[in-house]
Amino acid sequence: MKAARTIYQNGGHRWIVITRDPARPDYLIDTNEYLITDGERSLLCDPGGSEIFPAVFATISSECNPRDIVSVFSSHQDPDIISSLALWLEFNPDIRCYASWLWTGFIPHFGGTRETFISIPDEGMPIELGRLEMDAVPAHYLHSSGNFHLHDPAARILFSGDVGAALLPADADIFVTDFDRHIRQADAFHRRWMGSNEAKRDWCERAARLEIDMLCPQHGAIYQGQDVQRFINWFDELHVGVVGRPSKD
Amino acid sequence: MPERNSSAAAALARVVLINEDIKQVVRSAFAINLMALNAILVARRAGTAAAGFGVVAGEMRELSTSLEGCMAGLRRLSDDLLASVTRAMRHGRVERILIRSAGLGEAARIHLDPVLQRSGGRARAIAREIDGQCAHLLEDVESAVRISRMADSLAHMAKIEASWSSDRAGLATVSDELAQSLRGILPPLQALSAKLREIRQ
Numbered sequence: 001m002k003a004a005r006t007i008y009q010n011g012g013h014r015w016i017v018i019t020r021d022p023a024r025p026d027y028l029i030d031t032n033e034y035l036i037t038d039g040e041r042s043l044l045c046d047p048g049g050s051e052i053f054p055a056v057f058a059t060i061s062s063e064c065n066p067r068d069i070v071s072v073f074s075s076h077q078d079p080d081i082i083s084s085l086a087l088w089l090e091f092n093p094d095i096r097c098y099a100s101w102l103w104t105g106f107i108p109h110f111g112g113t114r115e116t117f118i119s120i121p122d123e124g125m126p127i128e129l130g131r132l133e134m135d136a137v138p139a140h141y142l143h144s145s146g147n148f149h150l151h152d153p154a155a156r157i158l159f160s161g162d163v164g165a166a167l168l169p170a171d172a173d174i175f176v177t178d179f180d181r182h183i184r185q186a187d188a189f190h191r192r193w194m195g196s197n198e199a200k201r202d203w204c205e206r207a208a209r210l211e212i213d214m215l216c217p218q219h220g221a222i223y224q225g226q227d228v229q230r231f232i233n234w235f236d237e238l239h240v241g242v243v244g245r246p247s248k249d
Numbered sequence: 250m251p252e253r254n255s256s257a258a259a260a261l262a263r264v265v266l267i268n269e270d271i272k273q274v275v276r277s278a279f280a281i282n283l284m285a286l287n288a289i290l291v292a293r294r295a296g297t298a299a300a301g302f303g304v305v306a307g308e309m310r311e312l313s314t315s316l317e318g319c320m321a322g323l324r325r326l327s328d329d330l331l332a333s334v335t336r337a338m339r340h341g342r343v344e345r346i347l348i349r350s351a352g353l354g355e356a357a358r359i360h361l362d363p364v365l366q367r368s369g370g371r372a373r374a375i376a377r378e379i380d381g382q383c384a385h386l387l388e389d390v391e392s393a394v395r396i397s398r399m400a401d402s403l404a405h406m407a408k409i410e411a412s413w414s415s416d417r418a419g420l421a422t423v424s425d426e427l428a429q430s431l432r433g434i435l436p437p438l439q440a441l442s443a444k445l446r447e448i449r450q
């Protein structure tokens with residue numbers, strides 16, 4: 001089973017991270033799933049791959065009622081993000097999936113029908129959960145060509161998909177504790193996976209305008225406090241879209 | 250549950266072989282059709298003495314056309330069977346992961362029990378569907394066997410007719426070729442029904 005940690009709570013409004021599965025086979029990339037709850041309604045961010053569904057499902061079940069999950073947010077189309085969709089729908093066929101309009105013809109190969117998907121337009125859209133009003137924030141080409149992050153202004157949390165990701169050992173801390181040391185483990189990932197310097201600049205400007213106390217990536221550790229701005233600045237300076245070449249900067 | 254999926258995988262392997270058998274029969278039926286046409290023309294050239302041979306060749310051509318039609322029907326059915334077997338495999342995979350999930354804790358088990366029951370019901374429905382498709386395919390294979398047996402008797406008659414005609418040597422060669430092609434039909438049909446029975450078990 002994975003670990004579940006509440007990273008934010010204010011009354012019935014909660015963010016739980018599901019992370020660090022010691023039983024995960026090493027050929028599968030490690031992922032973080034985030035469950036956002038408002039009272040009896042929950043949204044699951046990047047529910048993960050089908051192979052890790054048992055661990056994610058069991059962890060969520062031990063923490064809260066999985067029946068409360070009314071929707072999932074798919075930052076993009078990758079298998080580590082959303083290939084478990086068929087299993088979630090087997091559990092509850094009424095679950096709705098938010099995803100970029102670009103991918104609503106592709107993700108159904110993992111499961112779901114026309115009714116399952118709520119297309120997010122390129123410019124993003126508000127996403128409601130109970131009384132919460134969140135925003136799908138555009139992050140195209142970082143790394144997917146139709147890519148979104150999810151901002152919860154009340155909790156001041158940004159779920160940032162693959163942006164901010166780092167490949168860490170299974171016993172690593174859930175939060176970034178030493179930014180300079182941590183960012184070295186994120187460097188190669190961002191250079192290789194992020195495809196566009198222009199898109200990255202746009203995103204950095206957009207993210208800098210948002211109120212963010214915690215930046216929550218799908219792999220690795222959560223940035224909080226000063227480390228959020230530190231990350232945005234670091235990312236802004238990074239030269240991305242590089243294969244095999246040493247960096248210019 | 251692993252048995253269920255490995256049996257779906259075995260069924261898939263059999264459906265692939267069944268399609269090969271069907272293709273082989275279709276190739277033979279096509280060849281017989283052309284040969285029968287050739288036999289009709291040869292009989293016409295040989296004149297009234299080969300009229301009987303011509304009639305038999307005409308019948309043979311009709312049979313091969315109905316065999317081709319029968320095989321096209323089989324092909325469609327086996328495509329449906331392939332779709333069902335694939336669905337069974339996919340369903341089996343989902344079911345296995347759900348079972349693994351239910352085994353990871355009491356809370357997960359409680360939430361997944363009704364899901365697993367539903368899922369088991371669906372797996373049984375798919376299995377029934379596959380069984381029905383196999384039964385249907387077997388009926389069509391039987392029709393194909395009947396047609397090819399009739400064609401076999403016609404080939405015998407063609408041989409007898411050939412011995413009475415004036416162009417004995419020419420017609421004998423044609424009727425031998427027909428009989429030869431017919432021999433290529435029954436074995437794949439028999440192999441096909443054996444595989445269908447294995448899937449049904």
Ligand SMILES: [Fe+2]
Nearest residue numbers: 076078143162
């Ligand atoms: Fe990705």
Ligand SMILES: [Fe+2]
Nearest residue numbers: 078080162218
């Ligand atoms: Fe990822």
